[in-house]
Amino acid sequence: MAFNFADAKAQVRRAVHDTLGVPAHIKSTSVSTSAPITARLHEATLLYGDLLDQGYAQTIEAVDRIVLVPSDFPVGVTAKRESEITFDHRPGIIFVLQTKDVSDGPLEEVWQATRKAG
Helix, strand or coil: CCCCHHHHHHHHHHHHHHHHCEEEEEECCCCCCCEEEEEEEEEEEEEECCHHHCCCCCEEEEEEEEEECHHHCCCCCCCCCCCEEEECCCCCEEEEEEEECCCCCCCCEEEEEEEEEC
């Protein structure tokens, strides 16, 4: 039997999510209660400007991405734009899903999110 790269990728993603995922809650804008999920928060800082001291202003942009595995969600719960994610280890910060990245394989959804105070 030939090696199936898609199956191997799904197994690796499952192992990473099971190992690095943390408890979180998702709340849709259409309901008032939240549901428990497991998610991963990827925080990145992008630096723009000051290209070789050419006089550009230097700016820093924070980019938050949240990795979800929708098949793990409770029945009837889906991630969609404007859904709110809270992480148990980050009290007081609510992440609002904005744009879903183009899928690059099985299992995961990656969302760009913005922060708002809880």
